[in-house]
Amino acid sequence: MVRLITHNLLACHAKGCTSNNFPLAFSNVQIEIREAEFNPEFLKNFIPKVEWNALVDTARQLGDTSLPLEQPEMLDEEFLKSLHHVLLEIHVEEGVMTCPNCKHEYPISNGIPNMLLAEHEIG
Amino acid sequence: MSRPELQAPPEIYYGDVEAKKYTKNTRNQQIQADMTYRALELLNLPPDEPALLLDIGCGSGLSGEILDEEGYIWTGVDIAPSMLEVALEREVEGDLFLQDIGQGFGFRPGSFDGAISISVLQWLLNAETSHPTSSPPHRLNRFFTTLHSALKNPSRAVFQFYPSSDDQIQLITSIAQKAGFGGGIIVDYPNSNKARKVFLCLLVGGGGGQQQMPKGLDGEEVEDSRARFETRRERTGKDKNGKRKNMKVIDRDWILKKKELYRKRGKESVPRDSKFTGRKRRPVF
Numbered sequence: 001m002v003r004l005i006t007h008n009l010l011a012c013h014a015k016g017c018t019s020n021n022f023p024l025a026f027s028n029v030q031i032e033i034r035e036a037e038f039n040p041e042f043l044k045n046f047i048p049k050v051e052w053n054a055l056v057d058t059a060r061q062l063g064d065t066s067l068p069l070e071q072p073e074m075l076d077e078e079f080l081k082s083l084h085h086v087l088l089e090i091h092v093e094e095g096v097m098t099c100p101n102c103k104h105e106y107p108i109s110n111g112i113p114n115m116l117l118a119e120h121e122i123g
Numbered sequence: 124m125s126r127p128e129l130q131a132p133p134e135i136y137y138g139d140v141e142a143k144k145y146t147k148n149t150r151n152q153q154i155q156a157d158m159t160y161r162a163l164e165l166l167n168l169p170p171d172e173p174a175l176l177l178d179i180g181c182g183s184g185l186s187g188e189i190l191d192e193e194g195y196i197w198t199g200v201d202i203a204p205s206m207l208e209v210a211l212e213r214e215v216e217g218d219l220f221l222q223d224i225g226q227g228f229g230f231r232p233g234s235f236d237g238a239i240s241i242s243v244l245q246w247l248l249n250a251e252t253s254h255p256t257s258s259p260p261h262r263l264n265r266f267f268t269t270l271h272s273a274l275k276n277p278s279r280a281v282f283q284f285y286p287s288s289d290d291q292i293q294l295i296t297s298i299a300q301k302a303g304f305g306g307g308i309i310v311d312y313p314n315s316n317k318a319r320k321v322f323l324c325l326l327v328g329g330g331g332g333q334q335q336m337p338k339g340l341d342g343e344e345v346e347d348s349r350a351r352f353e354t355r356r357e358r359t360g361k362d363k364n365g366k367r368k369n370m371k372v373i374d375r376d377w378i379l380k381k382k383e384l385y386r387k388r389g390k391e392s393v394p395r396d397s398k399f400t401g402r403k404r405r406p407v408f
């Protein structure tokens with residue numbers, strides 16, 4: 001159940017890993033598409049928080065090319081719909097997330113990422 | 124019985140059995156629901172704006188279900204895999220993370236519009252190993268600093284928890300303040316043993332009086348809630364009694380069982396069993 005909305009907020013939190021620790025890279029993923037309720041108000045509020053390049057890159061990596069490379073100024077219905085699909089309907093069920101900086105791996109199983117750190121990695 | 128947080132670490136205490144028990148218990152459900160609604164009230168989010176919330180210690184999603192109903196998008200973290208499994212089975216909408224909140228969060232700054240946490244903080248107050256990162260102050264500090272940065276400005280985080288002493292409250296609030304939070308403790312129904320609930324309401328930003336601390340519930344509403352509770356119990360009690368009266372079938376088996384019991388206890392003059400035992404008398408008798 002890792003949706004891209006949370007993936008776009010998630011950085012590595014291992015000890016000493018403070019820069020270049022976002023976005024976590026997916027590998028070996030299994031994806032499931034589940035429909036969710038379309039909520040344009042929420043999306044409009046959320047857009048300022050999105051790290052656009054990371055979102056587009058990740059979406060393309062997962063095989064969804066509906067988002068434009070540049071964040072559009074105009075928020076039309078069609079754009080919001082595809083944003084909704086990318087953010088809230090793509091669920092990563094299995095796979096691994098790897099920190100681009102410290103290479104820490106967070107395994108995802110059954111849709112739940114394991115964010116636990118070993119003792120020496122706790123900041 | 125001693126408090127659960129003193130018996131075992133959360134990921135062990137809430138194993139498969141306890142996780143199911145906890146989730147199925149209707150009294151737990153009711154209390155959790157009440158506290159979640161109260162926490163949302165204390166969060167004081169702008170109405171009609173769907174917000175992104177963080178549910179800290181989401182467990183089996185009892186509070187998450189209410190967030191779903193209220194139309195919030197949420198992310199939940201918990202350390203007990205069994206609880207998260209139950210949450211998956213219950214098909215809550217939020218994203219779930221297996222995470223030790225004492226290790227801190229990795230969310231980008233300003234990610235969430237608010238955070239709630241029901242009956243969790245007390246679990247952070249026990250050291251599980253002697254490693255320095257396992258001491259409660261260190262874990263609390265890590266938790267509050269990373270949470271503070273993950274919340275947007277201005278926003279709030281509301282924690283309901285069960286402190287066992289004033290020292291614990293002192294420890295928690297002082298560390299939260301060091302991490303940059305404003306706000307403090309709110310006690311609902313301080314004069315009631317049963318209804319008393321402690322909330323830690325932390326404010327991010329909003330200095331200069333933009334955010335006002337909410338007040339705890341007290342006075343008459345204590346009576347109110349207690350009365351509500353009593354009537355509910357009475358009513359269900361009556362129902363039960365009424366049902367039991369209706370359900371109690373005095374048949375031959377029941378009579379034989381009773382007679383056997385009396386004989387075992389040494390009661391004299393218990394009528395002997397015969398083919399007439401438990402039969403109805405004829406009206407002509």
